[in-house]
Amino acid sequence: MRTSAWIAVTAVSLSAISVSYAKGAVPETTNGLEPLAPITAGEPTTNPVPEPTASQQEPSSQPEPSSSSEAPAGSSGTGTTKPNPKPTKTSGSDSTATTAPKPTTPPPPPEPVIKTVNSDVMTYKYGNLQLAVTFKDATITGVQVLIGDTNNGRADAYVALIKASVAAQGTKFGNYTGATYTTAVFKEALANAIAKR
């Protein structure tokens, strides 16, 4: 390559890299997920902070809720985790979700069935993970972490993974860098809950 061309290419490359860094390295990255947000106005996707800690959740009580008969929206499968204010907020928004879409959706369709399914408790490297997945008919509207380790940035991973699972309506999303094992077990639990629905 001629020197002049080389200088030009280097200049363009360096500026592109530095602009990318400046845009990308902002602490809060804006992910291209917004357009894919679910019908429920994106509310539940932002809410489910993985507060519930593994310690208070005894697996013994968990495998059962899979019956998940709580069809009426209100309580959702998170009944056992009530100590935290946030999950209840989620369930609240879920209930509003049931009423909200009504005016907008055409009248003929029957009442959408809101249903929350708890996955089995998955055991992996960093302890256990259990998810509660909320469905409106067949659509995943929200995911909560019932049991799960929150150390080492895994709390952030849950937020991103929940977003991704709602956006993808399933397990077809990529890996959360730095939480590879958690991503894998999260997908497993999600698939389990979907299968149980």
Next chain:
Amino acid sequence: MAKDIYTSDLDLQKKRAVTLGSKKRFKREREKDTLEAIWVFSVVAVICFFLLEGGLPKVLTLQTILDATNRLSALVATNLLLVQVILISRAPWLEKVYGLDKTTRAHKQLGKPILYLLILHFASSIVAYSVRNKINVFDELGSMLGEFLSVVAALVSLLAFILVVISSLVAVRKRASYEVWYLIHLLSYVAIVLAIPHQFEIGTEIVDHPAGQMYWLSLYFFAAYNLIYFRILAPFLRAVFGRFRVTRATPEKNNTTSVYVSGRNIDKLQAKAGQFFMLRVLTWKQWWRPHPFSVSAKPTKDYIRFTIGNRGDDTAQLQNIKAGTRVMLEGPYGVFTEVVRTQPKVLLMAAGIGVAPIRALVASIAAKPGDVNVLYRVKDVKDAALLDELKEICEARGFNLVLSDGPSASERDSLSREELEKLEKDAILAIAPDVAYNDVFICGPIPWSRSVEKTLQKLNVPKHAIHSEEFAW
């Protein structure tokens, strides 16, 4: 015999003019710059996608640095690996700009850097995870291998790449046979495929930029297309449908044979004088081992002629090739043609069997009488292949032909570099005193070519006017 070959050459060349001048050179330089800029930008794009995803956070800790190293080395290595595949695909759009020897050299040069990046990726990923999990690296490696089958495949892939690079080191290649090198090299395709699952299972970003995904998908497909189509499918289909076969093999002088290959649509290959083909003889012993041979006469509608010297190895067997033998032709390759010529005056220098492309150029080059000088170096006049043809054509076209014989420099140990240079200078200046304003085409054994190139530079011939291609690799 010779007559019918070059008269057809002459007819053809009368109809063609050739573009000359520095504008042509700059145009070629621009083409090269563009292609090189594209590949630099492809690497830059990958880095940008990574940064836009927030790959390198503002706050740098050991953990984030390790994570970033891990991902970035993998991304850049993958990108370069695909560039490497494209380089070896022999795609015409690339080959016609650089020539096959240059693209192959670039392919070779990329080998080690890619391996280092892959090893860096392997090491940093293990260390990054082990730091995060606060366990030692061996436990971490074990647990990753146990957890993800795709990581096992990727590790096998890395080992295969290491083997491929080791087998391609100059020192190893000198000792090991071509067969061993070739078989090991095929592993690299296996390695590329084995590495793909872990890229998808754990290598993807949770929120990939759609542009990034598109980029990778297109790059993979583009590399695969070039490799499969140009390297394998096109020559194969041409050979099958054209029924390419040897129609005649005529012994020329001691240890040289002219081989005529014919087939349907053989003129569609559009080989130019000075170009070469990879000739694949479709016999059980030789089908997987092609050899490069220059076209030694302007190709006609009916046949392409190669003149093959006996250098031991497979070329010895080719001396006795039977008419009717099926062959495959890959090519035409090379820019040892008028494509790179910018001056009206031309000096053609051949040594030994390197005369083949020179012979083709002499016949078809667009030039006035006196504009072309030919210097033909042989050990023994009795072995000078194609000499009669050369004499005839040069006489007919008014070109100056000088034959110099005697043992090669390597056989005359007494000769120092200075003395050799003096001899070469005298020989060149005797035939072309204005060599500094000539385009010089050199074809012969590598040590001889290198020596002549050096001498020419001492005679103020600019680098861009010296054209020499390597046929042995």
